[in-house]
Amino acid sequence: QVHLVESGGGLVEPGGSLRLSCVASGFTFSSKGMKWYRQAPGKEREFVATISAHEDFVRVADSVKGRFSISRNNLQNTVYLQMNNLQPEDTAVYYCGVWGDDDHWGQGAQVTVSS
Numbered sequence: 001q002v003h004l005v006e007s008g009g010g011l012v013e014p015g016g017s018l019r020l021s022c023v024a025s026g027f028t029f030s031s032k033g034m035k036w037y038r039q040a041p042g043k044e045r046e047f048v049a050t051i052s053a054h055e056d057f058v059r060v061a062d063s064v065k066g067r068f069s070i071s072r073n074n075l076q077n078t079v080y081l082q083m084n085n086l087q088p089e090d091t092a093v094y095y096c097g098v099w100g101d102d103d104h105w106g107q108g109a110q111v112t113v114s115s
Helices: none
Strands: 003-007 010-012 018-025 034-039 046-051 058-060 068-073 078-083 092-098 109-113
Touching: 003 092, 018 034, 018 092, 018 109, 034 068, 034 078, 046 068, 046 078, 058 068, 078 092
Parallel strands: 010 109
Antiparallel strands: 003 018, 018 078, 034 046, 034 092, 046 058, 068 078, 092 109
C-alpha cells in the first residue's frame, strides 16, 4: 500500500528557505514519477512540481519557477522540495504524491510564511 510521509514544514519569514522531504513506501519508488501539490486556506489543491522516475524530466509551476526545485533520492525512497525566497502567498499545506495517482497523498506539511 502506498504510504507517503512529508516533513520539513514550519514557520519562516519572507525571503527564507525550507526543504520539504517525502519518504515513500509500499511501491517501487524508483519506477514512479513523483509530485508536490499545495493547498492554501480556502483554495483548491494546486500543482507545484513534478519529477520523473530517473530525473530526466522536471517541471515546476510558473508561480514558483526560479524559487522552488524538486529532486529525489531513489536509494532513500525520498523526494524533496527545496523552497527559496518564500513569500506569504506560498503559505499552504504541501503534499507529495505519486504521478498519475490521485488517490494516495501524505498527511501534508504546513508551511507558513509570515513576518
